[in-house]
Amino acid sequence: xxxxxxxxxxxxxxxxxxxxxxxxxxxxxxxxxxxxxxxxxxxxxxxxxxxxxxxxxxxxxxxxxxxxxxxxxxxxxxxxxxxxxxxxxxxxxxxxxxxxxxxxxxxxxxxxxx
Amino acid sequence: xxxxxxxxxxxxxxxxxxxxxxxxxxxxxxxxxxxxxxxxxxxxxxxxxxxxxxxxxxxxxxxxxxxxxxxxxxxxxxxxxxxxxxxxxxxxxxxxxxxxxxxxxxxxxxxx
Numbered sequence: 001x002x003x004x005x006x007x008x009x010x011x012x013x014x015x016x017x018x019x020x021x022x023x024x025x026x027x028x029x030x031x032x033x034x035x036x037x038x039x040x041x042x043x044x045x046x047x048x049x050x051x052x053x054x055x056x057x058x059x060x061x062x063x064x065x066x067x068x069x070x071x072x073x074x075x076x077x078x079x080x081x082x083x084x085x086x087x088x089x090x091x092x093x094x095x096x097x098x099x100x101x102x103x104x105x106x107x108x109x110x111x112x113x114x
Numbered sequence: 115x116x117x118x119x120x121x122x123x124x125x126x127x128x129x130x131x132x133x134x135x136x137x138x139x140x141x142x143x144x145x146x147x148x149x150x151x152x153x154x155x156x157x158x159x160x161x162x163x164x165x166x167x168x169x170x171x172x173x174x175x176x177x178x179x180x181x182x183x184x185x186x187x188x189x190x191x192x193x194x195x196x197x198x199x200x201x202x203x204x205x206x207x208x209x210x211x212x213x214x215x216x217x218x219x220x221x222x223x224x225x226x
Contacts, residue, residue, distance in 0.1 A: 009154075032212060032213050034214075036217075041220075042219060042220075043118075043204055043217035043218050043219045043220055044157075044204070044206075044217040045217070046214060046215075046216070049212065049214060051212045090156060090157065094213045100213055101147075101159055101162065101172070102147075102159070102213065102215060104156040104157040104158075105156055106154055106155060106156040107156050
């Protein structure tokens, strides 16, 4: 069974500050890992993914995440927050293999202040 | 939203009435999913489909049924809506490899 834990349901940062959203996963097999972003009243949009290869993955809008197997973590970072980054962020895990189901974390709402 | 249309976008209904939500895709992707989103729970899988007429249950399938008679359409039915089914429902599609899923804009359902 897979599970995802996102630490902090709400995170607030100042514009220009580092963004760090935490995600830890549990999986009995090597996982695929994802970050999705949801803006108000919209669906989820894929930010980035880790499947195989390089453990530091870059996504859209300047975000990146690092897969750390020893820590079972996949934290999302961005060096400098922008007001437009305010949204809800979801970490998700699936088993490798075609069309395995995604298991989502409960989400972290990012607030960006002036 | 990657060629995915959910309808209706908003619906208010009464307890005990049947409700059908539709997900239509133009991407010809094999896999389709229905999730519900509730505060504090993230997204939870209701049902999914891995091909025409091939469906399976997710973690919160009680009270829901699905049908997929064509590649492009995946229907979610609440046979007798209850207030606990008030939620935002999302459809997702996937071509398969790497399990990347693409989401529709959602349907906000209120059961009074």
